[in-house]
Amino acid sequence: MSDNHSPRTASQRIAWITTVVVASLVLVFLMAPILAIMPLSFSSGSYLTYPLPGFSLRWYEDFLNSPRWVSSLKNSVIIGVASTILSMVLGTLASLGLAQWKSKFKPLVLAIVLSPVVVPGVITAVGLYFFFAPLGLTGSYAGLILAHTALSTPFVVITVSATLQSFDMNLARAAASLGASPIYAFRRVILPLILPGLASGALFAFATSFDEVVVVLFMAGPEQRTLPREMFSGIRENISPTITAAAVILTTISVILLATLEALRRRNERLKGNLR
Amino acid sequence: MxxxxxxxxxxxxxxxxxxxxxxxxxxxxxxxxxxxxxxxxxxxxxxxxxxxxxxxxSVDDWEVRQVMPHTVAALADWDGKDVPGEPAFAALAGDIRTARDAGTVAIASKRLNYALNGFRTIMSGTARNLKALPEPGTAKDTLIGINPAWGERATWAAIKGASGPLTSFYLLGALDLTRNLDGAIVAAPEEQAIYRDVFGRTFTISLGVTVLCLILGFPVAYMLATLPTGQSNVLMIFVLLPFWTSLLVRTCAWIVVLQSEGIVNDSLRWIGLIDEPLRLIYNRFGVYVAMTHVLLPFMILPLYSSMRSISPAYMRAAASLGASPVTAFLRIYLPQTVPGIGAGSLLVFILAIGYYITPALVGGAADQMISYFIAFYTTETVNWGLASALGAVLLLATLLLAVVYGKLVHGQQVTGGMKN
Structure with a gap:
């Protein structure tokens, strides 16, 4: 691949350099705004402008001392963890079933399972709002956890199914031929091998719930406001440096999730390489 | 097994x-x-x-049916050509008395007011002034005496049109259509006909964002696919990190960067290009910038994977056969990226038409897309029929595009965390 970009003629070199320059500018466009607000959260002043008057952690202190922000972070974690567990159970079972199910209805079932990703957030939110209100599930943790589970399960199914596809079913057959019960074979042979895939699925599910705001906007009562929901009203009313502190905290969590995912992917690739 | x-x-x-x-x-x-x-x-x-x-x-029409059952029954075989006869008036008077005692007048009048502006006043006035059930045979005169509107065909046509159980009223309304007195489908009055405009705007913004993503994403995907794996993996962080960053963080970042005291305006002023700060946010420009930023990774990733699978041998073959670099690119490379372009563009477009949070935060009143109106009618004015009808139209558009997308990528895996 690498010899593809070693241009032979002058015009090719110019074309390649132009591409690199334009592409780099686009990459800067992608990163710059996120990097630009980070220093503002460490400002000692209360205006969101540069140059910073000085360095301080007062906005983080503000965040941690504000019951609104702290409880929103807590809510995000509660709803995120609960919906991740639920979507992992439902999604992994369904992936295992889908992997061995052969039927002409399979594409239809798959389309239904993946549809929460495609349907616009507002439609899901409005539908849930109408449907859950008479059941008393709006303004409750249970309602939000159920809704977020529906939204994140597709990502679990996608990731776990991809892992199962690369899983060698002969290993399970070998276990069975050696006398392992299906459950024992799953626990001792299948599970350890698909564990990185499951972990990626869980991270995707958690990130989906952690970032979701439209459903929360419709369904959460004041008690269940999540961190993105709190940021939404913060941005609407008046952007204070505390919001930039919240943004940095959120971004840090995203980076940790992304780094973990990347590490899992690398480990998985290494394992596959060893097997060959 | x-x-x-x-x-x-x-x-x-x-x-x-x-x-x-x-x-x-x-x-x-x-x-x-x-x-x-x-x-x-x-x-x-x-x-x-x-x-x-x-x-x-979006098709359910229960309010009038439930609150005024006798009137609905009396109108069942009204031909709509003339003001109905005495029995319908008697039924109406009875229904209004019952509804007043049950406190349900407002439910029916809200629905009737959608069909005929001012109906709420007619209903509440009649409910207030109808002290007792009129003597048999005098209902028509009594009601017309209370409000002359009862002597008009349009008033009765509104009740008949709202008597359910199913209605096409909201769905037609979502497309700026309505039924006239004779039941024919006609264009809605101008002051109510706003949704085609909103759908058009949603389509324009989504298409603009898709084109911008394609223009900006193509060189990035090309560079990442051409560079050696080690380098492209490092540069991929620049795509994946924003992709994983919360939508609200990114939207907030753009507001901070683009506001009148923001970095962009300050830099332009410092260079001396402008004296007054430019208005870069809370308008269409801000919507384009923020939405393109949020959706760009959804374009880059499918483009990248399709370009990665193109063997450089093709380009070398083209060159060795005498094709100029431009010809080789246009005739050999570009056609092979078409599936990636199609998949990325459709994905970005599908996600864009459903956008709510970003336009709501960085757009002005004239930049709100269809999702905003669905949310507005659900929570603000509580016109759930219209909210549902607009939702149904958006859902249909999304599902059609999704089917095309599904055919295009052919069960290829979907990447990433979708964000609205």
Whole structure:
């Protein structure tokens, strides 16, 4: 691949350099705004402008001392963890079933399972709002956890199914031929091998719930406001440096999730390489 | 698979092998279904049911039927040509008295007011002034005496049109259409006809964002696909990190960067290009910038994967056969990226038409897309029928595009965390 970009003629070199320059500018466009607000959260002043008057952690202190922000972070974690567990159970079972199910209805079932990703957030939110209100599930943790589970399960199914596809079913057959019960074979042979895939699925599910705001906007009562929901009203009313502190905290969590995912992917690739 | 194994090993039993295999296959299928079923049932309750409920609300017409059952029955075989006769007036008077005692006048008048502006006043005035049930035979005169509107065909046509059980009123309304007195479908009055405009705006913004993403994403995907893996993996962080960063963080960042005291305006002023700060946010420009930023990774990733699979040997072959670099690029490379371009563009477009949060935060009043109106009618004015009808139109558009997308990528995996 690498010899593809070693241009032979002058015009090719110019074309390649132009591409690199334009592409780099686009990459800067992608990163710059996120990097630009980070220093503002460490400002000692209360205006969101540069140059910073000085360095301080007062906005983080503000965040941690504000019951609104702290409880929103807590809510995000509660709803995120609960919906991740639920979507992992439902999604992994369904992936295992889908992997061995052969039927002409399979594409239809798959389309239904993946549809929460495609349907616009507002439609899901409005539908849930109408449907859950008479059941008393709006303004409750249970309602939000159920809704977020529906939204994140597709990502679990996608990731776990991809892992199962690369899983060698002969290993399970070998276990069975050696006398392992299906459950024992799953626990001792299948599970350890698909564990990185499951972990990626869980991270995707958690990130989906952690970032979701439209459903929360419709369904959460004041008690269940999540961190993105709190940021939404913060941005609407008046952007204070505390919001930039919240943004940095959120971004840090995203980076940790992304780094973990990347590490899992690398480990998985290494394992596959060893097997060959 | 264990079942099949055992069935094959145990050849001494009397059941023919073929039937045993069939039975084993059936158990296997049932087991697989049993694993999928919990998720399907769960989605039925938390996703499919709610969406079906919303679609139902876009055609459901229960208010007038429930509050004024006798009037609805009396109008059942009214031909709509003239003001109905005395029985309909008597039924109406009875229904209004009952509704007033039950406190349900407002439910029906809200629905009737959608059909005929001012109906709320007619209903509340009549409910207030109708002190007692009129004597038999005098209902018509009494009601017209209270409000002359009862002597008009349009008033009765509105009740008849709203008498359910199903209505096309909201769905037609979502497309700027309405029914005239004779039941024919005509264009809605100008002051109500705003939704085609909103759909047009949603389409324009989504298309603009898709084109911007393609223009900006193509060189990035090309560079990442051409560079050696080690370098492109490092640069990929620049795509994946924003992709994983919360939508609200990114939207907030753009507001901070683009506001009148923001970095962009300050830099432009410092260079001396402008004296007054430019208005870069809370308008269409801000919507384009923020939405393109949010959706760009959804374009880059499919483009990248399609470009990665193009062998450089093709380009070398083209060059060795005498094609100029431009010809080789246009005739050999570009056609092979078409599936990636199609997949990325459709994905970005599908996600863009459903956008709500970003336009709501960085757009002005004239930049709100269809999702905003769905949310508005759900929570602010509580016109759930119209909200559902607009939702139904958006859902239909999204699903059609999704089917095309599904055919295009052919069961290829979907990447990433979708964000709205």
């Amino acid at each position: 264990t079942a099949a194994f055992v069935a094959g090993a145990d050849a001494s039993s009397e059941v023919p092998l073929k039937r045993r295999l069939k039975r084993a296959e059936r158990t296997r299928r049932l087991k697989a279904l049993a694993l999928i079923l919990p998720l399907l049932l769960f989605l039925l309750f938390t996703f499919l049911g709610p969406i079906a409920g919303m679609l139902w609300r």
